[in-house]
Amino acid sequence: MTKAATLQQALTRFLDPTGLDRQRQRVCTHLLACRTEAMGGMVLQCSDCAHVQPRYFGCRDRHCPQCQGRAMEQWAERQQANILPVRYYHVVFTLPHSLNGWIQLHPEVLHRLLFQSAWHTLRTFGRDPKRLDGELGMIAVLHTWGQNLSQHVHLHCLVPGGALGDDGRWRGAHSNYLFPVRALSRHFRGHMVSALRQAASAGDLHRVTRPGDVDAQLNTLMATEWVVYSKDCLEHTHAVVRYLARYTRQIAISNARILAVDDHQVTLRYKDYRDHDRHKQLILGGEEFVRRFLLHVLPKGLMRVRHYGFLANRCRRQRLVQIRQALAVVEQAPNVDTAASGTEPTYTCPHCKQPTLRMIGTLTPQRPLYDQPPNHKEQRYRG
Structure with missing residues (x-):
């Protein structure tokens, strides 16, 4: 095999x-x-x-773990071409596991609100006159699994370290975490819980049917510390782009991580982040392996990769020219895609x-x- x-x-x-x-x-x-x-x-x-x-x-x-390799490479190349000569930050917004049941019931709603809440949080901090006082940019990639195929919904964001002010000037960030993570976490929690409450009131969470479950869940969420990770990647920006590219077209597990399949079970290789990133083996029953894999099938049409702020598709080209001019960087001509030359x-x-x-x-x-x-x-x- x-x-x-x-x-x-x-x-x-x-x-x-x-x-x-x-x-x-x-x-x-x-x-x-x-x-x-x-x-x-x-x-x-x-x-x-x-x-x-x-x-x-x-x-x-x-x-599919066998397909989309070329598409991932092309996506990474496009993002690399747009990299600015500034400090970049890798920011991760994670949803509490207590929301996993709702995510399976209403994946379109929960994923949409996750993207919106993450961007609202960063945009609010970026627009703060006491911070950067300008427009941020963000590339966000949805990631729904952990190394053991469990449901672990989080958003990986690559954020240029600075903001484009209304006056056309670039205001660079200089910290190693962009914004205070505790403040980010609490703002993200508050916006997400408020958005969930509004969605429930509008009937968008109609599959949550147990009486009082919505209020009890949201009250519990507000009493829980949410996790937001933020770290600069000054020396590893291109590596982070390649890392994100892997999750733009595939999900859950690669064929290389499946070590063995027999009549009753599947053996996987995984990295245990809680044990100093050690590589270990996990044995799952066949039905449990399939169940975990299918947890991560996204609804048809749901966009896993989204761009915001000055990196949004509608204004990215114009905004990047403005920023490079503000940074006094000469605009480089885009590379020609020789793959489309029509040769056999x-x-x-x-x-x-x-x-x-x-x-x-x-x-x-x-x-x-x-x-x-x-x-x-x-x-x-x-x-």
Whole structure:
């Protein structure tokens, strides 16, 4: 069994589709079909040694550990091109685990309010005349799991250390934590709890049906210390971008972390952050592994990556020019994407080890899927 097949084998052995919602059924169908005859593909032949082999299409589902590698690299490259010559901060907003039940009941609502509350918190501190007195920028990536596949919902934010003032001047941050984390935590808690209360009053949390549960939960949340992490990454900004890129297109677990699958259980490798980041092994029953994995399937259409402030899509180009001018930095021309040049792709031949495999035919999908991935014609060249 290859590493690329470990998750598929676990799902094949232990997945029970009974009771799954349509989105989870669709995701599991895509993952099981990925890079198999079910997806169809193309026939490749080596122009040197005449070796012939099939190459099956990927499912391109954003939950798939085998797909989206190139998309992640391109995302990271775009963010690297926009890096400013300033101190950056890595800020993490974490939701208390007591909200996990509500997140499963209303994922769209809870995730939307998490993004809004995190940005409202940073924006409020950035606009404070006693602090930076200007507009911040933020890239936020949703992350829903811990190393052991448990539900651990938090938001990773990459924040340039400074604000663009209304007068066009750049006001840089100089601390090693951007803003006091205790103050950030309490503001974040207050805004999130208030937003949840408003959502409950508007009927957006209608699946929470036990009498008095909303008030009891929100009162408990206000009495709990919430966790916000903030640290500068002056020397590691590009590494943080690459770290965030890994979570823009995939979820929960990579095939490399699945060490073994047998008839009853799955063995994982994980990092124990509470024990000096030591690597350990975790053995889960097959059904429990599938249950934990499916906890992290996002609702269709939910955006996991969002940009705010002067990094928002509608104004980013103009704002970055203003900031670089304020910093007296010459604007660099964007790199040309040579991948879109229209040249025929080649692949490395496993027999003679030369990049001489070329497409000579196509393979028809063997069975229908819930829905076909987008841009299927273009997909054959992405690998």
